[in-house]
Amino acid sequence: MLLRAATPEDALGVARVHVRAWQTGYRELLPHEYLANLHPEERAQRYDFANDDPRRPKTIVAIDDDAVRGFATIAPAHDSDTTDDGELCALYVDPDRWGQGIGIALISAARNRLIELDYHYARLWLLVGNARAARFYRADGWAPDGIVRTETIWGVSVDELRYRRSL
Template sequence: MSVRAAVPGDAAALAEVHVRTWQAAYAGLIPQDYLDSLDPAQREPGWRRWLADLRPPTAILAWESPDGVAGFVAIMPSRDPDAEPGETGEITAIYLLPAYWGRGAGRELMAAALRRLTEAGFRQATLWVLGTNARARRFYEAAGWRPDGVAKTDDSWGFPLDEVRYRRDLEFAADGAEERDLLG
């Protein structure tokens, strides 16, 4: 099992992971009719375009299980208006098929994302999480992320999503101890 840069040929697998993870992780947190309407085939063309147009430091990293792509993490420069340009990177998505939850794959994806952001020269990273997503919040906090007091409501999905921002520093210890901690 490994983490690698995603390529356009991964579009169908990434769309599948994206949809199936949303359906499992957000059940009871966002409208069920919306979750039921999600279709990987409808998301695949968007994934194909996005993967073809990626420019560093923006990246999609795929986690491969023996059965194929089973998770991904997306990183880019922060989109937040209060971010210092070139100083703050952002994890815009991290998703893993439910069959792999609690087995270390999420920690591998997170460590790879933090490493990439650090290599790109960012000193801090942020991510946004649904305020009611207790499972995700526990995962982030275990990886050293902390809420920074900023919240927003995202209405772009046709219903409100109340999100909180998490932040962490990106200075790995020279001996890699912090990275080992993330990998367990």
């Protein structure tokens, strides 16, 4: 498996992983009709992997068998109560590859990149009820900090719990 920065050519592969992970991981948390209508081709158009602005999200991809098998996206945290935290904006692995260490490799690479960017703390937002992801993040040293928000993601309103950890 190769971990590297995403390029514009990775957009469709990242979108395929993103959509499949949502359709599998959130099937008990989001409406079926909504998940069934997610399309990688549409999602791929939203990514901007060519932007070099350090204030913009950066994505790391996991490549295996010449295909994107997972990705992690980091950025400066955008919460109003933060001044210098980094954020893990997304971490998704193709459901066919769950349990094979890809998520662990990606979260480690994301943490290392946040440290390189001189962040001392990181945060992420987790969909309330996502027990699998909560176990994964807790095992990696993340903990809820008590902040909850309602967010609209891809047009669906969801409740999210913020997690934080030191780097």
